[in-house]
Amino acid sequence: METRKYNTNQPIGQLVQFSQDGEYFFKKGIKYYRRRDLYKAKKYFERAVQFDPKEPVFLCQLAVVLSELGEFEKSNDILIEIVEKLEPEMYECYSFLANNYAYLGFFQEAKKYAKKYLEFAPDGEFYEDTEDLLDLLSIETNELDGFHDEEEELINRQEAARELLENGKLEEASMMLQKIVKEYPEFWSAHNNLSLAQFYLGNVSKAIKIAQDVLKKSEGNLHALCNLAVYYHYLGREKEVAHIVRQLRVVHPIDMDHRSKLGVTFALLGQYEIAFKWLRWLQKFGYEGDGAFYYWLAVSAYHTNKKQLADEMWQKVIKLNPEKKGAEPWLKVQAPQPKGKAINHSLIQQFKETDSGEKKLLILLLLKRSGNVRSLEEINSYLLTNNESDVVKEFTHLMLNKLTNKQQLKTSSRLVDGLEVIDALSDQCTWPQSLEQKFYMLWFRILLNALHSPISFKNSHAWAAAIEYCCLRAEDQQVTQKQIAEKYLISTSTLRKYMNYVTDLV
Known part of the structure; x- marks a missing residue:
């Protein structure tokens, strides 16, 4: 066996060094x-x-x-x-x-x-x-391209409308935003705020339509997508919510406000992990959010087991809104509810108590616009055991069809044409909601009185123009026939012809 020889001058255990550069x-x-x-x-x-x-x-x-x-x-x-x-x-x-x-x-x-x-x-x-x-x-930065001369004024108007919206002055905000979108049809942020105004007024169907129109013309518009997800969530349409959420999860906006919108939307939908990711990132980078931003950051922090941070963020909410002291959101987290949801029960009760046919039709229209299928189904069940006119029954089915896209019963073509007059009035209306509803009441009275007459309802714009003009004059509003005719793109002679119909049928 070979005997190993060691150099006793070499320290035992010395390591051979290798280069670490x-x-x-x-x-x-x-x-x-x-x-x-x-x-x-x-x-x-x-x-x-x-x-x-x-x-x-x-x-x-x-x-x-x-x-x-x-x-x-x-x-x-x-x-x-x-x-x-x-x-x-x-x-x-x-x-x-x-x-x-x-x-x-x-x-x-x-x-x-x-x-x-x-x-x-x-x-x-x-x-x-x-x-x-x-x-x-x-x-991201040039939405106002083409508006350079009026840019500062437009931004000020948009900001004023947003403040009205935040302060609960929904009708004023809606009127201001309608004027802005009419003057600047591609100013999408105004469209999105108008959609929100309609949502909080209880006109959920109208809010959805505005958001969908924005997405058709401005594909992938983040605010419209987020708004639509919240509307569908409110209506319980979770399949549509899931479809939008899949799109939102792969979005990585570069604008700080867009990131805030995304985070708040996920929080509203109860998806707190991803909501916290966005909102916390913004807060770390010094983003100065509003009360809603800190509210939802507090909620998402609480639901992701970061309770100390939730308390810290809630203190910021209190600083911005002192009246919220002692009302920690995790005690009862709720998304903001449209006013329409709160009044649905009252509308159903009014429907059952009134003898007015036009008021019943108006209530059905308002329930359809609130987007609450259950309320309309409750009325439909009520009609099965209570005497009511065929017109009211058919209109109830028509409203349900519009919300559910289910063909339940064949609806009178006259009622369908009559509903197009309502759509024309709604599309062109720049008046307060209380006055708009008077337009509808007048039209429903005409509709009921003329339903079995030979008069055609096909010219929806002419009927809508005549209804609006006659109603405004009855309210002592200063408006000319020429103004109304131009608004609805008809001649003044056509307007006068249909005004005569209105007068005869009231």
Whole structure:
């Protein structure tokens, strides 16, 4: 057996050293980055930078990881140091800066760096992505394009309408917003606020229609999608809610207010984990939200077992709204309810007690607009055991059909034509809700009196114009025949013809 010989001058247990330089730690960082273990990647890139703090490649990769971890400001500091002091021709840093500033909500800075990258790196690896980002930034920031001369006035009007909405002055807000959308039909934020105003007034069907119209013309409009999800949730239409939620879960807006809207919407829908993610991120970055923002951050924090944070956020709510002291939301969390829901029971009772045919039809219309299928079904059940006119029964079925898209019974074409007059009045109405309902009452009286006459209801705009004019004159409103005729796109002679019909049938 061979005897091993050792050099007794060599210390026993001495380790053979191997090179641990910046390159070594950088390669380790790349390995973990490719595995998507970002925290370990960050650790190794930081070690690499300690060995060589002036190596732009090490610094740039660290900045990329910091960005993916949401540490945008630290990432930006490094990227700016690279392009300003170390390697001005490392153009990809401009693309990374553009993305970081976009996520932070600093759109002008994001645009500046995106344009720099496109200018200096026309063949660069990130050219298409940066071009897409620039297009997205243009969409996010240029909603008012084409309104430049009136931009400041328009923003002030929109803000005034929003304040009315927040203060519960719903009819005033609705009237102001209707005027804005008529003058600026592509100013989508006004459409979205009008939709909310109609929702809180109890006109849920109208609110849904406005939101759907926005989505047809401005595909993917985040506020319209969020509003629609809340409306469907209120109506219990959970399949539609789930469909929208799937879309919202993959959305990553760059605008701070859009992120707030997304977070609040998820909280309203009871999806607290993802709600907390968005709202907490904003709060960490110093986003100055309103009372609703902190309210829903408190709720989502509580429901994700972060009760200390929930208490802290609730203190902010109290600071903004002192009257909420002692009314912690997690004691009884509820989404804001439209006024219409509260009055549905009262409307059903009024329906049962009134002998007026036109009032019954108006109540059915209001229940349909509130979107509450159960209330209409309750009336439908009531009609099975109580004597009522065929017209009221048919109109009840018609309202149910409109809400459920189920064909239950064949409805008189005369009633369908009559409903189109209501739609025309509704589309053109810029008056308070109380006056609008008087238009409907007058029309229902005409409808009942003329239902079996040979007079046609086909010209819905002419009938609507005549109803509005006659009602306004009866209310001593100063309006001319020419104004009403132009509003409904008919001639004054046609208006007078239908005014005569109204007078004969009242």
